[in-house]
Every structure is written in structure tokens, then in C-alpha cells.
Amino acid sequence: MRRLLAILIPGLLLLTACGGSPAAPEPTSQSAGDVSKLDSLKVSDNGDKKAPGVDFAKPLTVTEPTIKVVVEGSGASIKAGQIAEMVYIAVDGTDGKTLEDTYEAGVQPLPVNDELKTGSPILYNAIVGAKIGSHVAFADPGNATGTGAASTQLVVFKLVGAKDAPKVLDKPEGETVTPPAGLPTVKVNDKGIPEISVEGVSAPTQLIAQDLIKGSGPEVTASNTLTVNYVGVNLVGGVKFDSSFDRGQPASFPLTGVIKGWTQGLTGKTVGSRVLLVIPKDLAYGEAGQGEAKGDLVFVVDILGAK
Numbered sequence: 001m002r003r004l005l006a007i008l009i010p011g012l013l014l015l016t017a018c019g020g021s022p023a024a025p026e027p028t029s030q031s032a033g034d035v036s037k038l039d040s041l042k043v044s045d046n047g048d049k050k051a052p053g054v055d056f057a058k059p060l061t062v063t064e065p066t067i068k069v070v071v072e073g074s075g076a077s078i079k080a081g082q083i084a085e086m087v088y089i090a091v092d093g094t095d096g097k098t099l100e101d102t103y104e105a106g107v108q109p110l111p112v113n114d115e116l117k118t119g120s121p122i123l124y125n126a127i128v129g130a131k132i133g134s135h136v137a138f139a140d141p142g143n144a145t146g147t148g149a150a151s152t153q154l155v156v157f158k159l160v161g162a163k164d165a166p167k168v169l170d171k172p173e174g175e176t177v178t179p180p181a182g183l184p185t186v187k188v189n190d191k192g193i194p195e196i197s198v199e200g201v202s203a204p205t206q207l208i209a210q211d212l213i214k215g216s217g218p219e220v221t222a223s224n225t226l227t228v229n230y231v232g233v234n235l236v237g238g239v240k241f242d243s244s245f246d247r248g249q250p251a252s253f254p255l256t257g258v259i260k261g262w263t264q265g266l267t268g269k270t271v272g273s274r275v276l277l278v279i280p281k282d283l284a285y286g287e288a289g290q291g292e293a294k295g296d297l298v299f300v301v302d303i304l305g306a307k
Contacts, residue, residue, distance in 0.1 A: 029130035032122040033066030033139070041154075043071050043135045048160050051089040051103045052135065060093035061152050066139040067126045070156070073133020078162045080117075080128050084110045085161035093139065093152030107160060127159070134159050166218070168227050168250075168305035172274040174215035179276065184235075184298050186212060186276060193245045194231055194274070194300040198238040201278075203296050208278035209265035212300070215272020220255070220306050222267045227252045227305035233298050235278070241292035250304055259284050266301065275301045 037060065044053035078084050085107045090100040102108055110116070110127070117124040126136055136157045171192070185197045220226065229250050231243040244251045255263050261279030269275055277299040281287065284297045 029069050029127065029134070029136070030122075030125040031068035032125065033064050034062045035066055035068045037062050037066060038068055038070060038137050038139065041070050041137055041156075043137075043156055045071065045135070045158075048087060048107075048158065049103060051087075051098075051101050052156065052158065054089060054091055054096070054154070054156055056093075056096070056154070058094065058096060059152070060139065060154060062093075062139045062141055064141065065122055066137075067122050068137060069126065069130055069134050070137045071135040073131040073135075073159065075132025075159075076162070077129050077131050078112060078127055078159065080112055080124075081165060082112055082162045083165055084112050084127050084159055085163065086110060086157045086159050088155055088157040090153060090155045093142070093154050099153065111165060112162075113165065130159055132159050132161055166271075166305055166307055169217075169272060170304070171229075172213045172215060172302045172304075173217075173272040174213045174270070177211045177214050179210045179212060183208065183210060183276060184278065186300055193243075196231065196233050196238065196240075196298055196300060198233065198235050198298060201235065201298075203235065204278045204280050207261055207265055207280065207283055208276070209269070210276040210278075211269070211273055212276055213272070213274035215270040215274075215303060217271025217273075217303075218306060220266055220269050220271070220303065222255050222263055224306040225252060225254045226266065226303060229302040229304065231300050232293065234292075234294055235296035235298050236294075239292065252305075261297070262299075262301075266303065269303060271303050271306050273303045275299075275303065277301060 040057035042055045046052050087103050087107060089098060091098055112124060112127050123138065130136060136159065138155045140153050142151045142153045184201050186194050188194055227250050229244045231240060231245055233240045255266060261277060261283035265277045266275060279297045281295045285293055289295065
């Protein structure tokens with residue numbers, strides 16, 4: 001799905017969203033586009049492990065993105081804010097040749113959230129209200145071929161399940177931990193924001209990742225996308241250079257896309273934790289630094305959610 005649907009549905013961000021605000025569920029799935037062109041489509045269900053038979057009058061051509069439920073399932077309706085679980089097969093509309101088949105790879109999760117609603121409203125409106133077990137057909141006009149003709153691409157999803165999106169906390173929740181002596185000290189001000197003091201702290205010889213609050217949520221993996229609140233200061237001088245608290249909202253990012261000190265220090269921690277990171281410069285931004293972040297760095301990170 002990440003490969004083909006990123007082409008068919010520009011701007012759609014799959015597998016990285018973090019819940020969002022659930023919208024009111026639609027009573028039924030909504031079709032859109034040139035739906036009469038899908039009247040000839042027949043789908044033969046072969047279970048959740050083997051791609052269905054897909055037959056249609058060829059060539060299939062649509063002039064706009066088109067979607068509809070072609071086989072209605074018997075399960076519960078998928079709600080806005082949930083994570084839809086699906087498998088799919090994609091074929092060429094000209095000759096029916098298979099372009100991609102995810103049935104052997106297994107279930108693909110798709111957050112049905114505000115990000116999907118903005119990136120692909122027709123897909124969002126088709127999935128919200130659709131029943132588990134349904135087959136949903138999505139046809140896209142495609143790109144021009146070498147001959148100048150457009151080749152429609154057809155994707156048939158099977159909705160095999162749905163689950164609630166992981167909860168994103170408002171603040172850290174868990175057991176308070178007393179850190180060992182010699183580390184930067186952290187106090188919470190009257191607005192609930194952590195403040196870091198680095199007075200008397202020596203330069204670190206290795207990464208330090210110390211729980212201040214031990215959360216009881218799921219364990220973080222290096223491949224997760226996290227939702228966090230954080231504040232960062234330079235170890236030398238204690239000057240604050242960044243804070244999501246100051247911006248008034250948490251930040252979300254994949255752990256693979258941050259400095260090594262964050263990736264290594266937060267992997268294995270748990271959702272709900274408040275973590276003190278003392279990061280040597282070689283695991284941060286190196287000798288040159290980045291902006292006001294220079295040398296060894298200190299962060300307090302509240303892990304509010306992980307996907």
C-alpha cells in the first residue's frame with residue numbers, strides 16, 4: 001500500500017498518522033466518481049490470505065478517481081478515528097494484469113483520521129461506514145503511457161478488521177522515579193512545564209536516558225512514530241534552544257528521523273514516561289551544532305503516544 005497508493009493518491013500519508021480527532025461516523029460508505037464504470041466488476045472472495053478473483057469489462061477507463069463498495073461485508077461498520085485493517089490487489093485496467101498483491105504480505109493498517117480525510121476525502125468517505133468483510137474498488141485514471149494513452153489502475157481492498165487508534169496522553173502518567181545524583185535536575189513550574197538545571201553537571205562520556213516518570217504504556221520501538229512534548233537545553237550554560245511546550249502543542253515524528261541520542265535513548269522506553277536525556281555531541285549535532293543547539297545536549301521528553 002505504501003508503494004502503489006502513494007502513487008495513486010498523492011499526499012496520502014499511510015502508517016504514520018497518530019490518531020487525530022475522531023469525526024462523527026457516517027451511517028454508510030459513500031461512493032464517488034464515475035461509479036457506473038465499475039458496474040461490470042465482479043470480485044470472487046478467496047479469504048483473507050489469497051487475493052480474490054477480479055473480473056471486469058476491459059479496457060476499464062475512468063476520467064476521475066472513482067470508488068465504491070462492490071461487495072458488502074457482514075461485520076461491524078468502520079468508524080472515523082479507528083485504524084482500518086485491509087489487504088488489497090491492484091491491477092491494470094487495460095488488460096487486468098496484477099500490479100501489486102499484498103495478501104501474502106499480510107494486513108495493511110490505514111488510520112481513518114483527519115489526515116486521511118484531508119489527503120484523500122473519497123477514500124475516507126468510502127471507508128467510514130463500510131462493513132468489515134467488504135470489498136472496496138478504487139479506480140484511478142493513471143498516468144500517460146509512452147504512447148500518450150492513459151492507463152486506468154484498479155485497486156480492490158478487502159476490509160478485514162478495524163481497531164481503535166492508540167490513545168495519545170495529555171501528560172505523562174506513571175510511577176515517579178528518583179534519578180541518581182550528578183544528573184541535571186528537573187523541576188516543574190506552576191504551568192506544569194519542566195525546567196532543567198545543569199549547574200555542576202559534568203560532560204557525559206556516554207548517552208544517559210533516565211526515567212523521571214516510568215509510564216505503564218506500550219514499549220517504544222525504533223520504528224515507531226512518537227507524539228511527545230519536550231524541552232531541550234545546552235549542557236554548557238543551560239540555554240534553552242527548543243521546546244514544544246512553548247509552542248503549545250506536542251510534536252510527532254518517526255524515531256528514525258531524529259538525532260541518534262533520541263533514537264537510542266527513547267527506544268525501549270514506555271508510553272507515559274518522562275525521560276531525561278543527556279546526549280554527547282557525537283550523538284547530537286556534532287562539533288558544528290545546529291542553530292542554538294551546540295555541543296552536549298540535555299532534553300526532557302514526555303512520551304505521550306507511539307505508533
